[in-house]
Amino acid sequence: MIIFVTGATGVLGRPTVQRLVQNGHQVRALSRSEANRHIIMEDGAIPMAADLFDPLSVTSALHDCEAVLHLATRIPPVSSMKNPGAWDENDRIRREGTHCLIRAAERTSSVRTFVYPSVSIFYGDAGPQWVSAEDAAIEPLEIHRSTIDAENAVLGFSKTGPHNKGVVLRFGNFYGPTSPDSAQTIAMARKGFAISVAPSPAYKSMIWIDDAASAIVEAAESAPTGLYDVVEDDPATQFEAIAAIATAVRRRRLLKLPRVLLRIAIPKNLRDLLTRSQRISNTRFRDVTGWRPQVPSQRIGWQMMAQKDKSTDETPSLHGTSKHPA
Ligand SMILES: NC(=O)c1ccc[n+]([C@@H]2O[C@H](COP(=O)([O-])OP(=O)(O)OC[C@H]3O[C@@H](n4cnc5c(N)ncnc54)[C@H](OP(=O)(O)O)[C@@H]3O)[C@@H](O)[C@H]2O)c1
Numbered sequence: 001m002i003i004f005v006t007g008a009t010g011v012l013g014r015p016t017v018q019r020l021v022q023n024g025h026q027v028r029a030l031s032r033s034e035a036n037r038h039i040i041m042e043d044g045a046i047p048m049a050a051d052l053f054d055p056l057s058v059t060s061a062l063h064d065c066e067a068v069l070h071l072a073t074r075i076p077p078v079s080s081m082k083n084p085g086a087w088d089e090n091d092r093i094r095r096e097g098t099h100c101l102i103r104a105a106e107r108t109s110s111v112r113t114f115v116y117p118s119v120s121i122f123y124g125d126a127g128p129q130w131v132s133a134e135d136a137a138i139e140p141l142e143i144h145r146s147t148i149d150a151e152n153a154v155l156g157f158s159k160t161g162p163h164n165k166g167v168v169l170r171f172g173n174f175y176g177p178t179s180p181d182s183a184q185t186i187a188m189a190r191k192g193f194a195i196s197v198a199p200s201p202a203y204k205s206m207i208w209i210d211d212a213a214s215a216i217v218e219a220a221e222s223a224p225t226g227l228y229d230v231v232e233d234d235p236a237t238q239f240e241a242i243a244a245i246a247t248a249v250r251r252r253r254l255l256k257l258p259r260v261l262l263r264i265a266i267p268k269n270l271r272d273l274l275t276r277s278q279r280i281s282n283t284r285f286r287d288v289t290g291w292r293p294q295v296p297s298q299r300i301g302w303q304m305m306a307q308k309d310k311s312t313d314e315t316p317s318l319h320g321t322s323k324h325p326a
Contacts, residue, residue, distance in 0.1 A: 002110075003220060004062050006030045006052060006097070007071030009039045011178055012117060015213035016071065017043045023217065028065065030072070052097040059104040067113035067220050068105050070098055070154075082267045087143050094146035098153050105157065112163050115219045116154040117212070118147055120170040120205060120229055125276040128203070132281045133170055133227045139276075141269050151227065158225040165225040169215055172231035172280060175301060176209035177308040186306055189245045194254035197262055197271050200239035203279035205231035208295035218291040228285040233296035235279050244299045248306035 003020055007013040008029030020027045021044035029040045031047035040047040050061040052072060062068065072093050076086040098116065105111040122140040123131055140148060157166035175182040188195055198204060207215075207230055215230040236244060246254045262271065285291055295301045 001066040001113075001220070002026045002028065002064055003067045003069060004028050004030070004048070004065040005045070005069045005071060006101070007073060008043070008045060009036050010071060010073065011174060011209060012212055012216070013071045014039070014043060014178070015210050016069065016216045017045050019213055019217045020220070021045060023221070028061065030061065052093065053100055055100050055103060058100050059107055062101075062104050062108045062111060064110055065108065066110050067115070068101055068111060069115045069216060069220060070101055070150075071117055071216070072097060078266060078270075081270065087146075090143075091146040094150040098150040102153055102157050106160050112161070113165050113167070113220055114154050114157045115167045115169070115216060116150055117216065118151050118168050118170045119144070120172055120231065120278065120280050121273060122147075123276070123278045123280065125202075126279065127277050128201070128279060130279050130281045132229050132284060134284070136280075141273060155225070155227065165223075167219040167223045167225060168227045169212075169219055169230045169285070170227065170280075171212055171215075172205035172207040172235070174209045174212055175206050175298075175305065177305060178209055182305055185245060186249060186302075188257075189249040189251065189254055189306075192251060192255055194242045194245065194256050195262075196238055196242060196256050197266065197274040198238040198277070199275060200237060200242075202238050202275060202277035203235045204238060204241060205235040205278055205280040206241075206298055206301070207231050208293060208301050211293035211295055214294075215285065215291055218289045223285070223289050226284075226288070228288070229280050229282055230285055230291075231280045231282050232293055232298065232301070233282065236298045241298050241302075244302045245306075248302040 003025050008017050017027050027045035028048045029045045030050050031037050031040055037047040048061045051057045074089040074093055080086045105114055122138045122144045124137045124139040151168045154166040154168050158164050242254055
């Protein structure tokens with residue numbers, strides 16, 4: 001297929017592009033700078049200078065394409081999340097950017113597939129119960145409204161032609177060697193601390209970044225229209241996750257950071273969101289596509305992460321590039 005990708009230089013974008021190229025697809029990636037161009041070419045794709053918010057520019061970039069993967073995002077750093085306007089660009093990418101791409105896809109008769117990576121963090125607190133897109137109640141914050149609009153627009157694409165499909169993947173939080181959040185978690189653990197807001201029995205469903213990328217590729221290649229949850233096979237409670245991180249850095253236990261510090265660093269609505277228990281099931285996506293995560297649980301993932309990340313023993317700032325709550 002000829003596939004157009006936005007966000008190709010991001011944490012999810014790069015391994016996705018690399019896999020698509022490996023699978024023999026021709027990948028065209030939206031590029032916004034000279035630095036982008038180099039990364040995109042290094043990954044084997046063709047850089048396309050385009051403006052996500054300009055319908056003509058996007059339509060011309062989609063010429064002859066068969067699939068669109070809209071992976072672009074702009075999550076503000078935790079330190080500025082409270083600021084007015086901090087989420088504006090992200091909302092614009094999700095609403096106006098998605099709309100612009102879908103209109104262009106509709107005008108380009110070759111485009112049959114549209115894939116969008118959403119989040120699962122807006123599910124309500126379900127305690128120890130398994131949840132999934134089919135049965136879970138969502139309790140979104142204001143910052144998630146634009147994501148839900150994007151989900152609806154992408155699912156709506158499947159109704160614009162008999163062969164058109166729109167696939168939305170609700171991902172767990174990404175972790176792995178290329179995630180700044182994960183590097184921060186390991187660096188803090190090496191100092192003896194766990195960055196943890198949720199209570200010990202709360203489940204948190206994560207996804208190894210390469211597994212998220214393989215799910216995007218699977219969605220483009222084989223998944224039928226629909227809304228799917230993509231997380232690890234066996235989500236851990238917060239207690240189990242901290243124990244896994246401690247084992248990974250060879251410590252007997254980790255101390256949770258004082259609540260007062262977390263209160264200063266993380267806005268209240270996000271702290272409340274992070275306390276929810278979300279034990280999410282990936283069964284439907286597995287059944288429909290045959291996709292399997294290579295890293296089925298954090299017990300394995302954090303070990304792999306600690307082995308790969310030998311780079312730092314510094315305690316990074318909580319005000320870094322963290323963007324997991326969105
Ligand atoms: N991170 C997580 O834990 C997580 C969990 C669930 C779902 N997701 C979803 O997965 C997707 C990818 O996230 P990520 O973590 O890979 O993001 P990321 O690493 O921050 O990458 C963002 C990408 O978007 C591009 N971008 C930013 N502003 C743009 C604009 N105005 N126009 C065009 N492109 C723009 C960036 O390109 P430049 O290099 O040009 O800035 C970059 O390639 C997002 O939809 C996100 O919501 C993430």
